[in-house]
Amino acid sequence: MTDKLTPGRDAVRRKGWLGAHRWLILRRLSQAVFLGIFLLGPWAGIWWVKGDLAGSMTFDVLPLTDPLILLQGMVAGHWPELTALTGALIVLAVYALVGGRVYCSWVCPVNPVTDAAHWLHARLGLPKGWQPKASTRLWLLGTVLAVSALTGTIAWELVNPVTMLQRGIVFGMTAGWALIGAVFLFDLLLARRGWCGRLCPVGAFYGLVGQKSVLRVSAANRAACDDCMDCFAVCPEMAVITPALRGTTAETPLILSPDCTNCGRCIDVCAQDVFRFTHRFDAHPAPGRADPTPSPARQRRAA
Amino acid sequence: MAPRRPAPPIDRRRFLTDAARAAAGCAVAGSLLALYARDARALPAEALRPPGALDEPDFLAACIRCGLCVRDCPYDTLSLADLGEGAATGTPFFTARQIPCEMCDDIPCVKACPTGALDPALTDIDDAKMGVAVLVDQENCLNALGLRCDVCYRVCPAIDKAITLDRMHNERSGHHAIFLPTVHAEHCTGCGKCEQACVLPEATIKVLPIRLARGKAAEHYRLGWEEMERKGGPVVEGIIDLPDRLPEEAPDFAPLMKLPGTGQ
Ligand code: SF4
Ligand code: SF4
């Protein structure tokens, strides 16, 4: 049975604490590294990486550019120089391969903030609050591009908490923290998992980039699922799990939704080791459960 | 005829309401963002953009706020604007009075810019136009009062071109000169060295954005004396250049013709 406050307790019992937090630890490390390499310069004078998440230069040769910011600039009427374009193409290529929302779970500095909000939200047993549709972020993404085009500015960067937090830390600015506080409180008090799950246009953009990504999580061992629901409790985009986990033998065990952030938390918390990372062409047979309780979605489809 | 399915009308209505709601929400959010974006275009006068920066509207479409220009400036001149600091959030600027631009020969800030927000076409720093210095307060400028401070003039990297000391009569003392710091916009890069160096508690020479610092002559205006020099003769053929009248007291004044009956 699931314990709502500590999903993954069975997993800890079975795999040990480390085993049940492997991907989470790796992810936090990754987030720390992505922030840390930018801080090496200003804090230690080691200038391997310059710039910030919007645009950077590594070892004076590798340019990286946030493609969404560049795209806003382009619809606002500026054709960027080759360096920025190259940087954006590299970033696009990488995320198209590993999953767009890998940005969200492995890189974005807001993720620990919204994760913390969610953790506290569960601790305090607060109500779900406002739950706009997940597609809202796509609408917002469209709005951001439209405003950029209409005003001729890179509009989202005026308020984007994602880059503002990172830029603030790297360049020693402070006002961005207010926005981050707002995101935290929003997720905590107004809308559970509201920011990353429903609103953030950056996440929406990267989701689109990762439509056909190669790296995917698979519910390969779904036959062993004992319905503890721990994976649903930890997944930031829980809707993505159902089709894979509850699918019949004929249906793929791969979590193919571009909303999946490849955070690997489901792999961690599952005591039955149902999930694992694999690639989207993995065709290993993964029988569905012996006594499938048809999912509501499938019932509807069958009707 | 295919049997009518009962469910769709409700689904469609629901879909339409959802879409309408999302659209309305986006319209509100979008309008707020657009208003904010419009405000963000008003760059405060003290915030100067780095060398080669595109005009402000274009700059806001081009600069991705990466801060690479900031990092590569050897003099820590540039910084990125914090939220609510005046310049659009995250964009690079400098304040002349604090740290001016040292006008590096190799312009590392422009070289670092990946987007072209700092125009790579700027290859000679003397062509930079970050602003224009203006002697804003002649009532306090020491040179304008008749003293010889000269500091702004001395520190100017384009000394004797961007800034000259123009000699004029000191009306107050009656027999001294005033060496008035005079900026020539054509050569002034707006680096801000003069403003930073001004010895007074509040600088009397300030670098202003060009839109504030400069007026503009009407398109059709021509300066007669310049045209004449260019042409090497009267601008209009056959025009009679009448002699200039001189005051009667002039010692070497000799009238062109003598008037009858004046006793001369
Ligand atoms: S949804 Fe947005 S804020 Fe959340 S992790 Fe992704 S990019 Fe960051
Ligand atoms: S020209 Fe030199 S001093 Fe001036 S902003 Fe650029 S890098 Fe800094």
Ligand code: SF4
């Ligand atoms: S390097 Fe260019 S794009 Fe980056 S902050 Fe400076 S002006 Fe903006």
Ligand code: SF4
């Ligand atoms: S800003 Fe001042 S110091 Fe710089 S070029 Fe102009 S007159 Fe000279």
